[in-house]
Amino acid sequence: MTVVALLGNPNTGKTTLFNELTDNYSYVGNWEGVTVEKKVGKIHHSEMMVVDLPGIYSLNPITKDEAVAVNCLLHDSPDIILNVTNACQLKRNLLLSIELLEFGQPTVIALNMIDDLKRSGIAYNLGILSAKLGCRFCTTNARNKEGLEQLKADLLNSPTQATEPLALNYPSDVMNSLDVASMQLVQQFNYTETFARWLTIQFMNQNHQVRQFAADKHLHPLLNQAICYDQQDYESQIFNTRFDFINEVLSDATEQQSLTNKANITAKIDYWITQPLLGLPIFVGIFYLMFKLSFDWLGTPLSGLLDSFISGPVSHTASALLTQLGAIPFLKSLIVDGVIAGVGGVLTFIPQIFILFACISLLEDSGYMSRAALVTDRLMQMFGMNGKSFIPLIIGFGCNVTGIMAARTIEQPKERLVTTLISPFISCSARLPIYGLFVAAFFQKNQALIVLSLYFLGIVVALLMAKVYQWLFKIKESSVFIVELPKYHLPRLDIIAAGTWDKGKGFIKNAGSIIFAGTVLIWLLSNLGPQGVVTNINDSFCAWIGQAALPIFQLIGVTSWATVSALLTGVLAKEVISSSMIVLFHLSGQTGLIATFSTLFTPLSAYCILIFILLYAPCFSTLSAIKTETGSIKWAAYSLISNTVIAFVIAMVVYQVGSLFM
Amino acid sequence: MMQLNYVEPSHPTVIVHQMTQLDNSTASRLHNLGIRPGSELTVLRKYPFHGPVIIEFDAQRIGIRYTVFTALLGGD
Ligand SMILES: Nc1nc2c(ncn2[C@@H]2O[C@H](COP(=O)(O)OP(=O)(O)OP(=O)(O)O)[C@@H](O)[C@H]2O)c(=O)[nH]1
Numbered sequence: 246m247t248v249v250a251l252l253g254n255p256n257t258g259k260t261t262l263f264n265e266l267t268d269n270y271s272y273v274g275n276w277e278g279v280t281v282e283k284k285v286g287k288i289h290h291s292e293m294m295v296v297d298l299p300g301i302y303s304l305n306p307i308t309k310d311e312a313v314a315v316n317c318l319l320h321d322s323p324d325i326i327l328n329v330t331n332a333c334q335l336k337r338n339l340l341l342s343i344e345l346l347e348f349g350q351p352t353v354i355a356l357n358m359i360d361d362l363k364r365s366g367i368a369y370n371l372g373i374l375s376a377k378l379g380c381r382f383c384t385t386n387a388r389n390k391e392g393l394e395q396l397k398a399d400l401l402n403s404p405t406q407a408t409e410p411l412a413l414n415y416p417s418d419v420m421n422s423l424d425v426a427s428m429q430l431v432q433q434f435n436y437t438e439t440f441a442r443w444l445t446i447q448f449m450n451q452n453h454q455v456r457q458f459a460a461d462k463h464l465h466p467l468l469n470q471a472i473c474y475d476q477q478d479y480e481s482q483i484f485n486t487r488f489d490f491i492n493e494v495l496s497d498a499t500e501q502q503s504l505t506n507k508a509n510i511t512a513k514i515d516y517w518i519t520q521p522l523l524g525l526p527i528f529v530g531i532f533y534l535m536f537k538l539s540f541d542w543l544g545t546p547l548s549g550l551l552d553s554f555i556s557g558p559v560s561h562t563a564s565a566l567l568t569q570l571g572a573i574p575f576l577k578s579l580i581v582d583g584v585i586a587g588v589g590g591v592l593t594f595i596p597q598i599f600i601l602f603a604c605i606s607l608l609e610d611s612g613y614m615s616r617a618a619l620v621t622d623r624l625m626q627m628f629g630m631n632g633k634s635f636i637p638l639i640i641g642f643g644c645n646v647t648g649i650m651a652a653r654t655i656e657q658p659k660e661r662l663v664t665t666l667i668s669p670f671i672s673c674s675a676r677l678p679i680y681g682l683f684v685a686a687f688f689q690k691n692q693a694l695i696v697l698s699l700y701f702l703g704i705v706v707a708l709l710m711a712k713v714y715q716w717l718f719k720i721k722e723s724s725v726f727i728v729e730l731p732k733y734h735l736p737r738l739d740i741i742a743a744g745t746w747d748k749g750k751g752f753i754k755n756a757g758s759i760i761f762a763g764t765v766l767i768w769l770l771s772n773l774g775p776q777g778v779v780t781n782i783n784d785s786f787c788a789w790i791g792q793a794a795l796p797i798f799q800l801i802g803v804t805s806w807a808t809v810s811a812l813l814t815g816v817l818a819k820e821v822i823s824s825s826m827i828v829l830f831h832l833s834g835q836t837g838l839i840a841t842f843s844t845l846f847t848p849l850s851a852y853c854i855l856i857f858i859l860l861y862a863p864c865f866s867t868l869s870a871i872k873t874e875t876g877s878i879k880w881a882a883y884s885l886i887s888n889t890v891i892a893f894v895i896a897m898v899v900y901q902v903g904s905l906f907m
Numbered sequence: 908m909m910q911l912n913y914v915e916p917s918h919p920t921v922i923v924h925q926m927t928q929l930d931n932s933t934a935s936r937l938h939n940l941g942i943r944p945g946s947e948l949t950v951l952r953k954y955p956f957h958g959p960v961i962i963e964f965d966a967q968r969i970g971i972r973y974t975v976f977t978a979l980l981g982g983d
Binding site: 302303305307333334336337340341365484485488511515519521524615618619622623632725726727728729730 | 932933935936937938940941943951952954955956961969971975
């Protein structure tokens with residue numbers, strides 16, 4: 246099977262193209278660094294595999310996700326390279342193209358975003374580009390599915406054998422060294438000439454990964470010359486040659502340059518959005534609107550409807566049906582009071598969660614995210630991080646696991662570690678159901694505000710901890726912060742829908758697996774005791790466990806063992822807390838629970854328990870993401886313990902101080 | 908939509924003098940974006956208190972930090 250590797254600068258539309266070409270769907274966003282892992286799909290009606298790779302600026306990786314792309318080239322050697330470029334920024338996109346063409350695999354270059362180029366009044370002669378660079382060119386508009394048939398045809402017709410690589414006229418001493426070193430590589434290591442030359446150029450260019458590769462394989466012809474190459478600054482000479490070449494090619498290939506007078510929409514919007522004084526207020530305002538929409542205006546009423554449907558008709562029908570079938574009471578109770586009440590209770594939060602996700606997807610697709618990174622950079626700098634850490638944190642609102650993955654675009658390893666460690670404090674969607682329950686019971690009037698305050702608290706704790714880590718890890722000021730501000734797009738409904746589904750499907754999948762399992766577990770634990778099936782829940786295993794830990798939790802205002810047991814299940818997945826509570830209080834759906842709550846909590850203790858739930862131990866999936874990303878189980882264990890301690894201390898302080906006034 | 912009274916402001920341009928004061932990662936990132944000594948940058952916006960600077964060149968906009976910006980201009 247032929248393998249096509251999608252390579253190109255970040256945010257050039259690789260993933261959009263991938264989704265259109267193949268039968269897979271993956272996540273698209275209008276900012277750099279959306280794709281953090283490679284994804285594989287098959288082109289419709291063909292035997293070609295396409296690999297979507299993270300965006301790279303050059304073959305010399307700076308970040309972890311860029312390394313994925315370069316590794317694919319070095320070790321998996323794809324048959325065809327599809328180089329996706331942003332036609333408006335061809336100059337810098339071609340810098341990467343040259344490196345790819347020197348690699349010598351058949352290459353097709355797609356000039357994507359051709360619509361944006363047309364709007365700017367420029368056109369390129371594909372014939373000239375093709376002749377100068379020695380590969381096929383085609384134009385596409387992936388967002389509107391234009392030019393895809395041609396591209397597909399080009400890929401299917403492309404040879405899969407190595408072709409004549411692009412050979413630039415580097416300055417003569419670079420050329421001489423290149424000839425000598427590559428000749429030796431061919432003779433001593435049996436490399437093809439093309440690969441040897443490419444390797445040498447990359448080595449001269451101080452490509453870390455290639456230098457590592459050379460060291461691993463003991464490529465002495467290169468290793469011995471390293472100092473000499475660096476002293477004569479071959480890197481700059483190579484860069485300048487490439488740059489001049491591109492300038493020449495582009496000035497030959499540019500056909501018409503009609504000056505359009507249409508005012509540029511991006512410039513207009515940016516004029517307001519990035520106002521020095523308005524930037525932050527606009528940012529806060531946008532988030533406030535998002536929460537209003539999810540909790541007050543739209544989400545909560547819809548959720549109420551769904552709840553009355555589940556705890557009414559669904560529950561009653563199931564109950565009647567089970568009686569008719571003659572199910573034993575134990576089983577009937579497990580299904581009706583356990584599964585339907587518990588899992589159903591969590592599912593009623595689908596409206597809120599999906600509306601929130603739709604808002605985030607809208608922000609992502611429009612191009613606002615990178616502006617948010619920019620306006621928050623100064624603020625984040627005070628905490629020793631940069632604006633780019635802000636994006637993973639916002640993605641963490643959906644799910645901490647994806648947030649942690651998104652941190653891979655951060656250049657410095659230490660900053661990345663800090664972002665990973667503080668991510669679990671960000672309030673993910675799984676915590677929403679439990680907020681919803683408590684907010685409905687105690688804070689009827691200010692639902693959106695209370696929930697927003699929790700989200701805000703999560704961010705504040707995250708930032709403060711970042712400051713602590715910065716001090717602990719002795720991170721110095723200098724951090725790379727270069728953020729591209731892409732053109733704004735008119736949001737597209739299908740892209741937002743797909744993005745929302747992409748983020749939200751995990752929640753629904755969880756309902757069927759871990760929440761279901763957690764609910765059944767807690768139901769069993771609360772119906773079984775040392776003496777077998779118990780009629781009084783106070784004799785159950787669950788009560789035992791809860792009672793044992795209760796004295797500690799009394800410090801944060803918890804008075805019932807059932808709450809403690811429910812909290813313990815939260816490590817499985819945060820959604821399980823709410824389903825456990827519903828089951829433990831033996832009620833169907835949220836409404837009954839809300840009435841019970843008022844006898845167990847005061848508004849103060851309710852708020853404290855929400856603080857605790859917000860901050861305490863990350864769920865299993867997050868812990869394993871921390872382990873994979875940091876490469877050590879120590880950090881996962883550390884998060885588990887430190888977060889619980891921090892959560893406990895903060896909740897206790899709020900409760901104890903609050904009690905003085907209430 | 909209402910036409911906000913927006914006038915295309917005229918922005919100052921600057922020339923990149925040198926890139927040697929930058930750390931390696933920043934310099935190579937800027938190289939990859941197509942900036943080299945001699946490049947002409949349009950300064951779209953400077954945030955107060957030495958906040959980020961938005962620059963435009965080759966039809967692309969990027970945000971960089973103030974310290975990087977001054978380093979590109981030769982440290983003045
Ligand atoms: N105007 C226009 N926009 C496009 C085109 N192709 C993609 N886009 C948009 O560009 C943005 C980036 O697309 P992605 O597919 O996420 O880009 P990517 O290259 O995979 O990005 P990374 O994963 O960050 O490397 C999205 O908002 C797309 O909708 C196009 O041909 N024209």
